[in-house]
Amino acid sequence: xxxxxxxxxxxxxxxxxxxxxxxxxxxxxxxxxxxxxxxxxxxxxxxxxxxxxxxxxxxxxxxxxxxxxxxxxxxxxxxxxxxxxxxxxxxxxxxxxxxxxxxxxxxxxxxxxxxxxxxxxxxxxxxxxxxxxxxxxxxxxxxxxxxxxxxxxxxxxxxxxxxxxxxxxxxxxxxxxxxxxxxxxxxxxxxxxxxxxxxxxxxxxxxxxxxxxxxxxxxxxxxxxxxxxxxxxxxxxxxxxxxxxxxxxxxxxxxxxxxxxxxxxxxxxxxxxxxxxxxxxxxxxxxxxxxxxxxxxxxxxxxxxxxxxxxxxxxxx
Amino acid sequence: xxxxxxxxxxxxxxxxxxxxxxxxxxxxxxxxxxxxxxxxxxxxxxxxxxxxxxxxxxxxxxxxxxxxxxxxxxxxxxxxxxxxxxxxxxxxxxxxxxxxxxxxxxxxxxxxxxxxxxxxxxxxxxxxxxxxxxxxxxxxxxxxxxxxxxxxxxxxxxxxxxxxxxxxxxxxxxxxxxxxxxxxxxxxxxxxxxxxxxxxxxxxxxxxxxxxxxxxxxxxxxxxxxxxxxxxxxxxxxxxxxxxxxxxxxxxxxxxxxxxxxxxxxxxxxxxxxxxxxxxxxxxxxxxxxxxxxxxxxxxxxxxxxxxxxxxxxxxxxxxxxxxxxxxxxxxxxxxxxxxxxxxxxxxxxxxxxxxxxxxxxxxxxxxxxxxxxxxxxxxxxxxxxxxxxxxxxxxxxxxxxxxxxxxxxxxxxxxxxxxxxxxxxxxxxxxxxxxxxxxxxxxxxxxxxxxxxxxxxxxxxxxxxxxxxxxxxxxxxxxxxxxxxxxxxxxxxxxxxxxxxxxxxxxxxxxxxxxxxxxxxxxxxxxxxxxxxxx
Numbered sequence: 140x141x142x143x144x145x146x147x148x149x150x151x152x153x154x155x156x157x158x159x160x161x162x163x164x165x166x167x168x169x170x171x172x173x174x175x176x177x178x179x180x181x182x183x184x185x186x187x188x189x190x191x192x193x194x195x196x197x198x199x200x201x202x203x204x205x206x207x208x209x210x211x212x213x214x215x216x217x218x219x220x221x222x223x224x225x226x227x228x229x230x231x232x233x234x235x236x237x238x239x240x241x242x243x244x245x246x247x248x249x250x251x252x253x254x255x256x257x258x259x260x261x262x263x264x265x266x267x268x269x270x271x272x273x274x275x276x277x278x279x280x281x282x283x284x285x286x287x288x289x290x291x292x293x294x295x296x297x298x299x300x301x302x303x304x305x306x307x308x309x310x311x312x313x314x315x316x317x318x319x320x321x322x323x324x325x326x327x328x329x330x331x332x333x334x335x336x337x338x339x340x341x342x343x344x345x346x347x348x349x350x351x352x353x354x355x356x357x358x359x360x361x362x363x364x365x366x367x368x369x370x371x372x373x374x375x376x377x378x379x380x381x382x383x384x385x386x387x388x389x390x391x392x393x394x395x396x397x398x399x400x401x402x403x404x405x406x407x408x409x410x411x412x413x414x415x416x417x418x419x420x421x422x423x424x425x426x427x428x429x430x431x432x433x434x435x436x437x438x439x440x441x442x443x444x445x446x447x448x449x450x451x452x453x454x455x456x
Numbered sequence: 457x458x459x460x461x462x463x464x465x466x467x468x469x470x471x472x473x474x475x476x477x478x479x480x481x482x483x484x485x486x487x488x489x490x491x492x493x494x495x496x497x498x499x500x501x502x503x504x505x506x507x508x509x510x511x512x513x514x515x516x517x518x519x520x521x522x523x524x525x526x527x528x529x530x531x532x533x534x535x536x537x538x539x540x541x542x543x544x545x546x547x548x549x550x551x552x553x554x555x556x557x558x559x560x561x562x563x564x565x566x567x568x569x570x571x572x573x574x575x576x577x578x579x580x581x582x583x584x585x586x587x588x589x590x591x592x593x594x595x596x597x598x599x600x601x602x603x604x605x606x607x608x609x610x611x612x613x614x615x616x617x618x619x620x621x622x623x624x625x626x627x628x629x630x631x632x633x634x635x636x637x638x639x640x641x642x643x644x645x646x647x648x649x650x651x652x653x654x655x656x657x658x659x660x661x662x663x664x665x666x667x668x669x670x671x672x673x674x675x676x677x678x679x680x681x682x683x684x685x686x687x688x689x690x691x692x693x694x695x696x697x698x699x700x701x702x703x704x705x706x707x708x709x710x711x712x713x714x715x716x717x718x719x720x721x722x723x724x725x726x727x728x729x730x731x732x733x734x735x736x737x738x739x740x741x742x743x744x745x746x747x748x749x750x751x752x753x754x755x756x757x758x759x760x761x762x763x764x765x766x767x768x769x770x771x772x773x774x775x776x777x778x779x780x781x782x783x784x785x786x787x788x789x790x791x792x793x794x795x796x797x798x799x800x801x802x803x804x805x806x807x808x809x810x811x812x813x814x815x816x817x818x819x820x821x822x823x824x825x826x827x828x829x830x831x832x833x834x835x836x837x838x839x840x841x842x843x844x845x846x847x848x849x850x851x852x853x854x855x856x857x858x859x860x861x862x863x864x865x866x867x868x869x870x871x872x873x874x875x876x877x878x879x880x881x882x883x884x885x886x887x888x889x890x891x892x893x894x895x896x897x898x899x900x901x902x903x904x905x906x907x908x909x910x911x912x913x914x915x916x917x918x919x920x921x922x923x924x925x926x927x928x929x930x931x932x933x934x935x936x937x938x939x940x941x942x943x944x945x946x947x948x949x950x951x952x953x954x955x956x957x958x959x960x961x962x963x964x965x966x967x968x969x970x971x972x973x974x975x976x977x978x979x980x981x982x983x984x985x986x987x988x989x990x991x992x
Binding site: 177178181182183225235301307401402403417418 | 508651667696699709729871874875
């Protein structure tokens with residue numbers, strides 16, 4: 140097990156190295172840089188002034204030198220300085236991370252709580268009215284973009300109740316109730332889409348397992364229906380569902396852009412888009428690396444879970 | 457008690473009760489206290505460094521922290537020389553036939569960090585802005601250097617006097633000094649520090665700037681105007697999504713919209729949902745215009761440029777693209793929104809302002825004279841910024857041009873590339889928006905039509921017009937100046953290097969409890985918040 144984890148972590152380091160190169164190159168390929176944006180907001184351009192600012196920011200150096208200094212900084216725990224805010228990048232990024240992680244986790248909880256039971260019911264009641272209703276609901280979840288749903292929720296709140304969730308971040312230590320309200324609605328908007336996916340995977344996986352001989356045997360032995368479904372069938376059908384949950388979590392960390400924007404939540408994804416628009420290289424590069432690390436770790440955790448859920452899975456020494 | 461007596465008593469009691477209830481509502485005596493929540497459309501692009509930017513996203517939330525020497529009276533709608541009031545300058549005096557402008561500064565004014573404000577700060581700021589050789593401070597970007605080219609020297613003979621020596625008379629310099637873009641910086645604070653914080657003398661002190669979330673100010677108890685500000689604090693809440701901004705205003709989570717962001721349609725929707733909201737239409741001092749590169753064919757040909765100007769039906773553009781939320785006008789904001797706008801009779805005589813069918817015929821004739829016909833159409837590339845308001849306008853113009861035989865393809869340019877491209881003249885024709893600080897010809901003409909100005913995107917240079925621009929700037933007689941400004945506008949439109957299509961209106965929306973926040977005819981100059989109070 141330890142060897143397996145060590146191998147995976149070694150591969151993760153290589154993956155992160157690849158990611159760092161890709162994000163560094165992609166950012167430089169995008170037209171314009173922070174200095175162009177600064178001049179755009181001033182409404183003119185001056186070549187000499189531009190050169191001076193590039194020099195000041197260290198952007199006049201060759202690309203390889205910029206890359207090496209970025210990687211060196213990361214290895215020493217220094218994330219550099221935000222071009223836009225003239226402050227250490229970590230100071231900017233630090234408060235964003237818990238917001239996004241909390242929203243992603245809460246969305247996932249909603250998705251699992253809604254998706255798994257409905258998937259099971261849909262499979263057990265295959266081709267009944269209830270199954271059709273649940274499938275329509277799940278299809279709606281997949282078809283409805285979460286940003287649209289988010290906007291509908293906001294407009295619904297303001298139209299019917301003359302109220303919208305808090306517009307600035309409320310710390311749970313400041314006001315727990317308001318904090319929960321602030322996160323529940325966006326988590327529902329995002330979680331609904333994920334729950335639809337989880338429901339469909341649960342249903343199809345469970346249907347497949349329920350056709351297996353050992354399930355038929357269990358039924359023939361007169362075992363309790365709940366025991367057959369929850370203990371025998373679902374346990375064997377859950378692996379693909381866990382995989383999807385892992386992928387969804389990784390997706391949510393970077394994919395909450397619109398939900399964070401619509402609900403005005405100061406998270407990583409919303410900030411990342413603003414940083415990209417401003418070509419704030421240190422912030423973008425480090426946020427992307429953060430997302431990559433979360434994706435790698437969540438994949439690793441999912442792989443570890445396989446062993447827990449399925450005794451047949453063994454990790455090579 | 458008889459029934460009649462009883463009914464009289466009831467009526468009297470009801471009247472007393474009604475008076476008691478309605479009394480406070482009709483009272484307009486300002487009240488102190490409360491925090492005003494204000495919409496901010498994006499995080500502050502350059503912090504509070506107003507002198508290093510040209511966007512209202514910086515100047516609007518920075519204004520409460522800072523002060524000018526002079527400012528436009530926040531309680532008057534129209535900005536002009538008559539509405540300029542003193543801020544850090546208690547009074548001022550023109551001397552030597554408008555060649556010297558002497559400011560007598562207030563005494564006892566302190567910066568938010570406790571340091572005293574003196575004439576050194578004035579000299580520091582304006583030497584930095586005009587890039588004097590011996591300037592103590594330097595800006596990394598200086599977008600309004602052109603405003604101050606006429607200042608020869610700034611003298612600080614004593615701590616409470618500052619003298620601006622001018623190269624030639626320029627009465628309207630006062631208007632540029634009154635703009636929200638002309639605050640005084642502290643000499644003891646590096647200019648770069650304004651990108652991350654704000655040390656001002658203004659009515660509000662910066663409490664916290666939580667990046668991407670909000671900017672919070674608290675009342676400055678040492679403010680030099682007694683009894684001001686009325687509010688205890690201000691909170692500018694960053695709401696990037698337009699739909700959420702509107703919902704927040706509708707729900708009362710914010711009290712004030714962001715200037716320049718409420719279209720006519722949005723205002724109508726808001727008013728329908730919340731009838732008590734107060735909507736004030738006013739000119740943003742921002743115009744839609746077409747830039748044509750006069751250095752490159754085919755727009756080096758006046759006939760082709762004029763054909764473009766004749767072809768565009770301005771009134772249809774206002775209806776179709778702006779949903780009626782704009783007005784037509786030449787290069788100065790039209791009346792009654794602006795002071796220097798052309799009169800209606802002069803406007804309709806300009807290219808593109810007549811009857812659409814006749815104007816298009818005229819355009820076709822001009823093109824034919826330039827050798828362009830439906831059989832041999834002119835093919836051009838129209839550039840514009842990849843932002844909806846630009847693209848919508850450009851698409852309309854392309855359709856208008858097609859009707860006279862000009863086939864234009866649209867090229868959307870990212871914001872980061874737009875100004876470098878326009879400044880370098882790497883385009884043929886473009887759809888552009890231009891915002892002007894104060895409603896004054898000097899602020900507009902030198903910047904957008906002056907020979908060699910980096911914002912003269914058409915690169916048009918006409919000596920005769922240049923002389924007229926100088927003449928109006930030096931003219932002391934207001935009537936004569938107005939006549940000169942009208943002549944310049946007519947000549948500029950007749951040369952069609954940068955035809956103006958319309959002037960945008962904003963439908964500034966606030967809750968009725970917000971008092972004394974009065975929009976002017978420019979979005980850039982009314983954000984000090986010193987006089988604003990909440991009637992709750």
